[in-house]
Amino acid sequence: MPKEQGRKLVAQNRKARHDYHVEDTYEAGLVLMGTEVKSLRAGRASLVDGFVDIENGEAWLHGVHIPEYAQGTWTNHAARRKRKLLLNRVEIDKIERKTSEKGYTIVPLSLYFKDGRAKVEIALAKGKKSWDKRQTLRERQDDREKQQAIGRRLKGQE
Structure with a gap:
């Protein structure tokens, strides 16, 4: 089977650009379970209540809804569990410094597959x-x- 090429958009948070001044964007990988990937490939996800938090030097994605996979068994995932983001140490430190300033937050803008791997575009933003x-x-x-x-x-x- 040929390797997947290009970018396939799964979900987009249009309201984020309305509610926030987007200052800087980053592309981060996601640590997912198998049933989450299958559910994403079916095009089902919602970024509406999502936000990113940095805990112990690691970035975590909270509040993103990836529904349970219909054909999943007892190994299915929780729909709103927190998911680890894969970012470079330099990026995490830079984001953490900025979010310590008043008014800054990190919001997910879009969720997509890039060359077969699940990615999320996150933005360092200030509320409007x-x-x-x-x-x-x-x-x-x-x-x-x-x-x-x-x-x-x-x-x-x-």
């Missing part, structure tokens, strides 16, 4: 205030209206 969110939505709406006006102008409708 409600007025920041409104400003972002307003900028997005203005850009959309500007693009629509340009499109109408090019088509000769104005």
Whole structure:
């Protein structure tokens, strides 16, 4: 059987970019059980309540929901267990220093397979205030209206 190539997206946390200012992103491997991998390959996961915590110099992914594998037996996994992230020592130290500052957190952005291996993209982020969110939505709406006006102008409708 040929080796899997490319990137296959399993789950994405769109709300994270709405709720946080993303400053730095990292790609981390995941330590998973066999039934978790099978469930992910079926495209089932949710990153909505997920966050990363650093304990004893190790990064752990909490709150990510990977449902039990339907054909699994008594060896099935717990759906919301904490999972170890595989990062370099330098990256972990850098992230730990930043999160000790006020307002910083680590959130998962996406879960995917890269060349057959499960990866999670995590971001060092700072929470947005409600007025920041409104400003972002307003900028997005203005850009959309500007693009629509340009499109109408090019088509000769104005």
